[in-house]
Amino acid sequence: VVETTEFITANELADLLGVGVNDIISVCMSIGLMITINQRLDAGTIELVAEEYGKEVKFIEAEEMDEDLTIPEDDEEDLKPRAPIITVMGHVDHGKTSLLDYIREEKVAAGEAGGITQHVGAYQVVHNDNEITFLDTPGHEAFTAMRSRGAQATDIVILVVAADDSVMPQTIEAINHAKAAGVPIVVAINKIDKEGVNPDKIKTQLSEHDVIVEEYGGKVQYAEVSAHTGQGIEDLLEKVLIEAELLELKANPDRRADGVVLEARLDKGKGIVSNILVQGGTLRVGDPFVAGPCFGRVRAMENDRGKRVKEAGPSTPVQLMGFDEMPQAGDKLIAAEDEKLAKEVANERMQIRREQAMRTTKHMTLDDISRRLALGEVSELNIIIKADVDGSIEALSGSLQKLSTDEVAVNIIHTGAGAISESDVLLASASDAIIIGFQVRPTTSARKLAENEEIDIRLFSVIYDAVDEVRDALEGLLSPEI
Numbered sequence: 001v002v003e004t005t006e007f008i009t010a011n012e013l014a015d016l017l018g019v020g021v022n023d024i025i026s027v028c029m030s031i032g033l034m035i036t037i038n039q040r041l042d043a044g045t046i047e048l049v050a051e052e053y054g055k056e057v058k059f060i061e062a063e064e065m066d067e068d069l070t071i072p073e074d075d076e077e078d079l080k081p082r083a084p085i086i087t088v089m090g091h092v093d094h095g096k097t098s099l100l101d102y103i104r105e106e107k108v109a110a111g112e113a114g115g116i117t118q119h120v121g122a123y124q125v126v127h128n129d130n131e132i133t134f135l136d137t138p139g140h141e142a143f144t145a146m147r148s149r150g151a152q153a154t155d156i157v158i159l160v161v162a163a164d165d166s167v168m169p170q171t172i173e174a175i176n177h178a179k180a181a182g183v184p185i186v187v188a189i190n191k192i193d194k195e196g197v198n199p200d201k202i203k204t205q206l207s208e209h210d211v212i213v214e215e216y217g218g219k220v221q222y223a224e225v226s227a228h229t230g231q232g233i234e235d236l237l238e239k240v241l242i243e244a245e246l247l248e249l250k251a252n253p254d255r256r257a258d259g260v261v262l263e264a265r266l267d268k269g270k271g272i273v274s275n276i277l278v279q280g281g282t283l284r285v286g287d288p289f290v291a292g293p294c295f296g297r298v299r300a301m302e303n304d305r306g307k308r309v310k311e312a313g314p315s316t317p318v319q320l321m322g323f324d325e326m327p328q329a330g331d332k333l334i335a336a337e338d339e340k341l342a343k344e345v346a347n348e349r350m351q352i353r354r355e356q357a358m359r360t361t362k363h364m365t366l367d368d369i370s371r372r373l374a375l376g377e378v379s380e381l382n383i384i385i386k387a388d389v390d391g392s393i394e395a396l397s398g399s400l401q402k403l404s405t406d407e408v409a410v411n412i413i414h415t416g417a418g419a420i421s422e423s424d425v426l427l428a429s430a431s432d433a434i435i436i437g438f439q440v441r442p443t444t445s446a447r448k449l450a451e452n453e454e455i456d457i458r459l460f461s462v463i464y465d466a467v468d469e470v471r472d473a474l475e476g477l478l479s480p481e482i
């Protein structure tokens, strides 16, 4: 067995197999492929050629190959507690922005001269001597968009539900997106200042979606708040810290930094400005770094109070100047010791990214699943169901779940009534799921996104057809053994 990434050149493959490059070229010719020494080969070709030499190929992610930049696993004794990172989610108009604004103003402004904060994608507050980092962009779309790019930047989700309303479609989406990411939820029932509200109704509705607060026998922390009067906010922060303590969040501040790009934009005066969340290590002015396929060197950093800082440790958001090219939200940033190495890695990634743009599907598709199951690459099929009415959703998810076997688990990770939305596609991308639409269609933007992300969307108008098609795909796996 040999390990490699996809798209190595004929020359590199020759080295890997310990044969001459001319041999590689003639093997390729024998299967009707004319190649040159420096041509990069796709997975299928690499496998075929290796097979000729009796070798099996194990493909690994390009990022794992950047051995020199990979940060070694931290020793337990180097780990220090770090602030929890919070994303606020919930249905539109339930008060996410108001809650973020209230906490920012009250907890940041208090005691700070001027108290003006600047937008760096996140802000930090101190509650009873403990720091908490809030990501500034509420909602599950941003959260899942990041995740679909391989970045997980949230430790805890605050789920906001308005006390004068009820659990709504986006509340449920938020719950499912948080669950799919394995991120715990703390519930904030907002607008408690309003008259005649009934938080108990909401707690009951939440338990129907498996979000069970402590007084109902569950484990979920819960607070009643008002983003207008500030009532209950201290309690909410307390609950967040309790949840954080359970998670034992730690990081090693004494090493090269890694983090994630929250946002990036072009500023007329400053050039490329990006908001970074440092996750481990300490980022310092002068550090060379790589973020996705972009190279940079930290020219200057500002914290969420708009102050210049020389360094930033774990869970700290900063605005960073020093990118050569525009990174994307969700790109992982890694500081390097050596500028030359960082440049090399960035170049290589840029090239791989360009070539991967032409590469075949990497997300789960129904056509592909039997092959991937047979190869042992996957043992589950994640499905998102969108349908016209709740009755069809129940019928479909019931029948599909029954298709689970010892070899493959069918997980329904999200369901909802209505058109297939961008947020559904992002969840599918982040969780490697397929989407089944019953008597509904994707929105135009969702369809475009699905094309880009290569998400398999199947539309049906008969339940039986949907179940049949999934069953056929799963059973494809059994045929080689028969």
Ligand code: GDP
Pocket (backbone or CB within 6 Å): 090, 091, 092, 093, 094, 095, 096, 097, 098, 099, 138, 190, 191, 192, 193, 194, 225, 226, 227, 228, 229
């Ligand atoms: P988002 O869409 O979830 O970000 O919700 P917003 O923060 O924009 O709030 C939606 C509306 O609810 C606004 O008119 C807010 O003023 C109002 N609102 C938010 N929080 C509260 C609250 O605690 N009490 C009351 N009475 N109104 C609130």
